[in-house]
Amino acid sequence: MENAKAQDSNEELDITLNHDHILILDFGSQVTQLIARRLRESGVYCEIWPFNHAPAEKIKAFNPRGIILSGGPRSVLEKDAPEAPAVVFEMGVPIFGICYGQQTMVKQLGGKVEAEQSREFGRAFVDVVADSKVAKGVWDKGAHEQVWMSHGDHVAEMPDGFRVIAKSEGAPFAFIADTDRRFYGTQFHPEVVHTPHGADLLKNFTHNVCGCSGDWTMAAFREEQIAKIREQVGNGKVICGLSGGVDSSVTAVLIHEAIGDQLTCIYVDTGLMRSGESEQVVDLFRNHYNIPLIHEDASDKFLDGLEGISDPEIKRKLIGNMFIEVFDACSARVGGAEFLAQGTLYPDVIESVSFTGGPSVTIKSHHNVGGLPDDMALKLVEPMRELFKDEVRELGRELGMPEDFIRRHPFPGPGLAIRIPGEVTGEKLEILRKADLIYLDEIRKTGLYDEIWQAFAVLLPVKTVGVMGDARTYDYVCALRAVTSTDGMTADTYPFSHEFLGRVSTRIINEVHGINRVTYDITSKPPGTIEWE
Ligand code: XMP
Numbered sequence: 001m002e003n004a005k006a007q008d009s010n011e012e013l014d015i016t017l018n019h020d021h022i023l024i025l026d027f028g029s030q031v032t033q034l035i036a037r038r039l040r041e042s043g044v045y046c047e048i049w050p051f052n053h054a055p056a057e058k059i060k061a062f063n064p065r066g067i068i069l070s071g072g073p074r075s076v077l078e079k080d081a082p083e084a085p086a087v088v089f090e091m092g093v094p095i096f097g098i099c100y101g102q103q104t105m106v107k108q109l110g111g112k113v114e115a116e117q118s119r120e121f122g123r124a125f126v127d128v129v130a131d132s133k134v135a136k137g138v139w140d141k142g143a144h145e146q147v148w149m150s151h152g153d154h155v156a157e158m159p160d161g162f163r164v165i166a167k168s169e170g171a172p173f174a175f176i177a178d179t180d181r182r183f184y185g186t187q188f189h190p191e192v193v194h195t196p197h198g199a200d201l202l203k204n205f206t207h208n209v210c211g212c213s214g215d216w217t218m219a220a221f222r223e224e225q226i227a228k229i230r231e232q233v234g235n236g237k238v239i240c241g242l243s244g245g246v247d248s249s250v251t252a253v254l255i256h257e258a259i260g261d262q263l264t265c266i267y268v269d270t271g272l273m274r275s276g277e278s279e280q281v282v283d284l285f286r287n288h289y290n291i292p293l294i295h296e297d298a299s300d301k302f303l304d305g306l307e308g309i310s311d312p313e314i315k316r317k318l319i320g321n322m323f324i325e326v327f328d329a330c331s332a333r334v335g336g337a338e339f340l341a342q343g344t345l346y347p348d349v350i351e352s353v354s355f356t357g358g359p360s361v362t363i364k365s366h367h368n369v370g371g372l373p374d375d376m377a378l379k380l381v382e383p384m385r386e387l388f389k390d391e392v393r394e395l396g397r398e399l400g401m402p403e404d405f406i407r408r409h410p411f412p413g414p415g416l417a418i419r420i421p422g423e424v425t426g427e428k429l430e431i432l433r434k435a436d437l438i439y440l441d442e443i444r445k446t447g448l449y450d451e452i453w454q455a456f457a458v459l460l461p462v463k464t465v466g467v468m469g470d471a472r473t474y475d476y477v478c479a480l481r482a483v484t485s486t487d488g489m490t491a492d493t494y495p496f497s498h499e500f501l502g503r504v505s506t507r508i509i510n511e512v513h514g515i516n517r518v519t520y521d522i523t524s525k526p527p528g529t530i531e532w533e
Pocket residue numbers: 316364365366367368369410411412413414454488489525528529530531532533
């Protein structure tokens with residue numbers, strides 16, 4: 001399905017006809033997506049385009065109210081350094097250059113950039129020396145404000161028409177502006193939380209300088225997408241694979257609202273789900289929403305297929321292939337389906353057109369159970385291509401979906417199979433389900449569920465000796481994992497109290513036959529990964 005995801009972002013432009021919108025040109029910064037998030041949070045629709053996938057005609061046709069130039073890892077002093085397309089400075093729209101974006105703007109407009117003796121990273125303070133529309137009501141003249149810097153070069157000479165708004169000891173041109181042309185540039189990153197008022201500066205730029213009205217709301221998005229789905233699908237039939245996760249669930253509910261029973265959902269029960277999960281999915285979709293649903297219990301097939309397999313990558317591939325086989329057979333039963341609905345999100349779209357490309361090394365082949373073969377000959381319906389994960393949750397709320405469904409922790413496609421290192425058996429699955437249920441029950445009771453990105457139990461292929469009552473036991477070891485994260489790319493261990501961990505351990509050992517020892521995993525990511533396989 002990768003090729004289907006990699007459509008050009010031009011294809012989604014119709015949404016911009018209805019809303020004020022901003023273009024973000026990406027120079028490869030790690031935090032470019034945060035610029036988009038800050039803008040969306042203030043009700044402004046925006047898109048991120050790689051700087052080198054932005055021909056002049058396309059930018060003009062997009063007709064943004066303003067343009068933001070992101071940071072980036074390169075130096076403008078390098079030969080062939082990335083530049084903003086010249087048209088950007090000729091369109092008469094406001095521009096905000098951040099870090100590398102500021103430096104390339106300065107260089108392209110005739111100013112000077114120099115290499116720093118030493119690179120400046122992290123927290124810094126700026127003195128605000130002049131008023132500006134971007135700082136109005138946020139930073140007063142004379143104030144001393146915290147910002148977050150991350151740069152190797154700095155502006156040494158401003159182009160004509162610019163003046164300094166704020167400066168720091170290390171960066172005399174930390175914040176500059178040409179108010180006539182409405183060009184602004186910061187050496188620091190306003191998009192990160194470590195610049196405490198950064199989001200307000202960006203809001204001033206989009207609302208007060210660019211004149212955006214902040215009309216990008218979930219209610220408006222919902223109505224627009226419903227109209228769009230009806231237009232795309234007509235009287236056709238749509239199938240949608242449900243995984244039990246937030247993305248596919250919200251996709252299905254939105255599409256059902258648009259086209260009713262022209263949608264059939266397919267839920268392949270792999271037998272690798274957590275306790276009660278399949279029942280919840282079936283109950284929500286079939287009984288609560290009355291959405292036609294094929295619930296295919298394929299647990300025997302998956303368990304047979306996994307017999308004797310302990311290599312994690314082979315497990316993932318086998319599960320992916322079996323899933324496709326079962327899904328294919330189910331969709332044939334629907335008969336005459338022309339469309340396949342997918343919960344593709346904006347980060348997947350950006351990734352697929354990013355000039356920096358994806359990771360070069362395969363750590364794990366994240367074989368999504370939702371990944372379907374290219375030869376299905378179905379047209380894609382992807383109503384959430386413009387949304388970030390937190391916006392999907394907001395849309396779910398807008399659609400009245402149950403809160404506990406919306407807040408669910410992510411769950412991997414291959415399910416519990418990758419939480420049982422070594423061979424997966426029915427007996428081990430049963431043991432793990434019970435332990436996991438107790439762990440999550442205690443987390444919910446303690447009110448910690450929403451603070452945690454993911455929490456789960458892992459059943460190790462190791463037996464150890466214990467003593468219960470007067471008897472010797474020889475049972476499995478269970479490891480508990482809980483992490484905080486914002487995107488799953490990096491993660492920290494959740495700092496449970498010893499009292500909490502002791503309570504969970506006691507309950508698991510007392511209540512789950514087959515486990516006599518519990519450990520807590522305190523590895524961050526990196527170097528560990530979130531899942532154990
Ligand atoms: P790792 O273990 O790579 O996980 O740190 C990062 C995030 O990805 C999820 N994950 C998967 N999701 N298929 C999926 O759909 C997979 O094979 C898979 N492996 C890991 C993991 O749960 C975490 O949220």
